[in-house]
Amino acid sequence: MKKLLxxxxxxxxxxxxxxxxxxxxxxxxxxxxxxxxxxxxTEETGIEVNVDSFSSNEDxxxxxxxxxxxxxxxTPSQHFVKIMADEGLLEDIDAADMAAYAQLDERWKGxxxxxxxxxxxxxxxxxxxxxxxxxxxDGPVDSWSVLFEPTDLAGSIALLSYPDEVVSAAQLYLGIExxxxxxxxxxxxxDLLAAQKxxxxxxxxxxxxxxxxxxxxxxxxxxxxxxxxLRNSGANVEYAAPKEGLVxxxxxxxxxxxxxxxxxxxxxxxxxxxxxxxxxxxxxxAHSAPVEIDESKALYTPENAPELFPTVPVVFAQACSPAxxxxxxxxxxDLLQ
Amino acid sequence: MSKSFRFWGLVPAWALMILTLIIPILIVAGVSVxxxxxxxxxxxxxxxxxxxxILYSVGWTDELExxxxxxxxxxxxxLFAGGATLISLLLALPVAYYISQQSARLKIILLYLVTLPFxxxxxxxxxxxxIILGNDGLLERVYRMFGGADxxxxxxxxxxxxxxxxxSYIPLMILPVYASVEKIxxxxxxxxxxxxxGRWTALKRVILPLAAPGLTAGSIxxxxxxxxxxxxxxxxxxxxxxxxxxxxxxxxxGARNWPFGAAIAMVLLVLVVLVLLxxxxxxxxxxxxxx
Numbered sequence: 318m319k320k321l322l323x324x325x326x327x328x329x330x331x332x333x334x335x336x337x338x339x340x341x342x343x344x345x346x347x348x349x350x351x352x353x354x355x356x357x358x359t360e361e362t363g364i365e366v367n368v369d370s371f372s373s374n375e376d377x378x379x380x381x382x383x384x385x386x387x388x389x390x391x392t393p394s395q396h397f398v399k400i401m402a403d404e405g406l407l408e409d410i411d412a413a414d415m416a417a418y419a420q421l422d423e424r425w426k427g428x429x430x431x432x433x434x435x436x437x438x439x440x441x442x443x444x445x446x447x448x449x450x451x452x453x454x455d456g457p458v459d460s461w462s463v464l465f466e467p468t469d470l471a472g473s474i475a476l477l478s479y480p481d482e483v484v485s486a487a488q489l490y491l492g493i494e495x496x497x498x499x500x501x502x503x504x505x506x507x508d509l510l511a512a513q514k515x516x517x518x519x520x521x522x523x524x525x526x527x528x529x530x531x532x533x534x535x536x537x538x539x540x541x542x543x544x545x546x547l548r549n550s551g552a553n554v555e556y557a558a559p560k561e562g563l564v565x566x567x568x569x570x571x572x573x574x575x576x577x578x579x580x581x582x583x584x585x586x587x588x589x590x591x592x593x594x595x596x597x598x599x600x601x602x603a604h605s606a607p608v609e610i611d612e613s614k615a616l617y618t619p620e621n622a623p624e625l626f627p628t629v630p631v632v633f634a635q636a637c638s639p640a641x642x643x644x645x646x647x648x649x650x651d652l653l654q
Numbered sequence: 655m656s657k658s659f660r661f662w663g664l665v666p667a668w669a670l671m672i673l674t675l676i677i678p679i680l681i682v683a684g685v686s687v688x689x690x691x692x693x694x695x696x697x698x699x700x701x702x703x704x705x706x707x708i709l710y711s712v713g714w715t716d717e718l719e720x721x722x723x724x725x726x727x728x729x730x731x732x733l734f735a736g737g738a739t740l741i742s743l744l745l746a747l748p749v750a751y752y753i754s755q756q757s758a759r760l761k762i763i764l765l766y767l768v769t770l771p772f773x774x775x776x777x778x779x780x781x782x783x784x785i786i787l788g789n790d791g792l793l794e795r796v797y798r799m800f801g802g803a804d805x806x807x808x809x810x811x812x813x814x815x816x817x818x819x820x821x822s823y824i825p826l827m828i829l830p831v832y833a834s835v836e837k838i839x840x841x842x843x844x845x846x847x848x849x850x851x852g853r854w855t856a857l858k859r860v861i862l863p864l865a866a867p868g869l870t871a872g873s874i875x876x877x878x879x880x881x882x883x884x885x886x887x888x889x890x891x892x893x894x895x896x897x898x899x900x901x902x903x904x905x906x907x908g909a910r911n912w913p914f915g916a917a918i919a920m921v922l923l924v925l926v927v928l929v930l931l932x933x934x935x936x937x938x939x940x941x942x943x944x945x
Contacts, residue, residue, distance in 0.1 A: 375907035382695045400693045478893045479908050504714045519810045519892030524784065533789040533809075639692040639910075646909040647711075653896045654723035 341581040343368045344377060344388040346568065349441070350589075351601035358588050364581050372522050373479045381406045381573050389576040390585060394566045398437050399430040399636040401571065407436045408572040410583055417590035420608040425567065430636070437569035438586050439607035441598075444563035444631055445482040447536055448544040451553040454535040458557035461490035464536055465509055471516035473535035478522045480649040483510075483538055485564045485634050492561070496637035503644040510652050520653065529554060540566075542604035545617070545624040549603075556624040565633035567607065679923070686916035694910035704917035724901070728921065731898040734812065735880035738819035742827040742876045743869060745820070750832035750868075751861070765832065768825050780818055780885045787814050787890070810892030818886035823879055827872035834868030835861070870933060878926050898922050 339362075343350065347370035355366045369388070371377045374397040380386045381401060393401060401407050412418055413434035418426075421439065431437045447464050456469045465487060467474060476483050485495055487509055493502045518534055529537040530552040541563075544556040570586045572579055588594060596610040603617060605625050619626040637645065686704055688696040711721040753764045771779055786792045787808040794808065808814055838861060846856040862869075884899035893900065898918060905915030 373907065375910070378694060378910075379906055382691075382693075404691075404693055404695070475892075478888060481908065500714055500716060507714070514894070517894070519894065521888060521893050523889060524781075527784075531789065642693075642910060646904075646911070649908065650896065650901075650904070651723065653894065654726060 343390045345392040389578040389582040392568045395430040396636040409435045416587045420590045439569045441604040442567040443541040443604040446563045448539045453532045461559045467516045475519045475534045476538045489562045496641040507648045541624040562630035565631040704913040739877040742824045746827040754836040815891035818890040823876040826875035830871040831868040
């Protein structure tokens, strides 16, 4: 018995070391990576993959800032890629030299969040807007005014629990630039949201599918692909096409500085970006793919997935200066005080 | 031997306390006076502006003005935590008393049932209330079954939030109250009846005073976690009004102001220590009175 115990204690650290060579720890948006593809990756390479999920960019940023997060791969949106890179939180993976980079659509190369293509390979893109339940609401959805200055929808609206996308949408509606440092302009955003608040049931980012699908609320601030998936599961929901525009986002793979398994992370990025796998990921995640996919096998087309092919302007969220971010925070804390 | 054992025997306990309690609190205190980083994080320095921000902030007109919003949030948190504690207390006393009156076998089963929810993740338990309180949920259906009018909107109210808080923490009230109620000698209650005390008098002059230590311990165990709770305000309260827990979370997340979040956490800590001190003082004066 004693010998057995001793043997186990001696072997344990070895087992830990052995598996550390073959692991990959991913921190991604909830349900954003196809489990089938992860299984396939493990099968092909023998690398064991652990996935944890976050539900806001802020959570991902905070985790990396706290240091030694233990993750090898994170999938923040474009403005947070910029902040993370500027803060020195990302590993330079020479993204431009990777196989995945060759698969990338030209429009995502050399963008402001990663001008030298050092840090990031995009994974998915889409928009943030709002969705309505067509069983409980049959009015128009062609403007943000339906949501922000509600009449029919009053008392049946839910927004997100974070200001990031919501404030950006309010700025689109009011014709104010993202990340403005002008107090008077942001006061208008605050006034709009404060006047809307009595008509809002909840500010929450959890459990949106159920809340909107069951008709608990008639309108919910939400994302394009999620609406598509809910609609395909049988719910009578519609993604609004506000003429003032939608808030654009692009999530990218990045590697946190000092990650233990950089090579595995890069292997996974390349794996996810092959035409075959990217198509499977597209069909699973139901958000637009920034890399080349096999159109003949893609499930979603402009005809059956209008959510993914917006006809209104899309304005991508930016990385705000600290002063501008403080105003966004002030709007939000004053709103929820 | 015994003297050196008293010292060395306590070393593990001290090491644990220092490593897991004292040092983390010192770090939080340090961050609260640090300078905030542009995009979250912080740099070490000495800067009291985080504490100033609790009372004064720059308004929409660019002037530093007295701003009661954080005080209001702290006040609201105290009020809701106090309310949840009081409701737990009122519900727990009869339950604990009932359990104490059962046979030894049944007592064990009932106490086990009280602790049973702790084996399930807190998030799952709070989510369960979404189903109970939600539109067309359990509560609404039962209400309609008994001929209630068409109603909705239990969820996302302060009431829903307090319900969740009471539900989450009431076992922490029942157990200590049970421990003190169980020790009450039934002869004392009989004696109060013999002296022409009615049921109310027996409760007020015999049971409550004897159960007081359990009630106090239970109240502290419920009140303190309620002060810092995050899940119930977000999931059941609908996040429409910030509480201290959610405010601290926002500061470390979206607001990217760690020092201010740490400062609010320190305020929360001071409130908790105050509650504990007040209680310790009361317990001491009671003990002196008893002697």
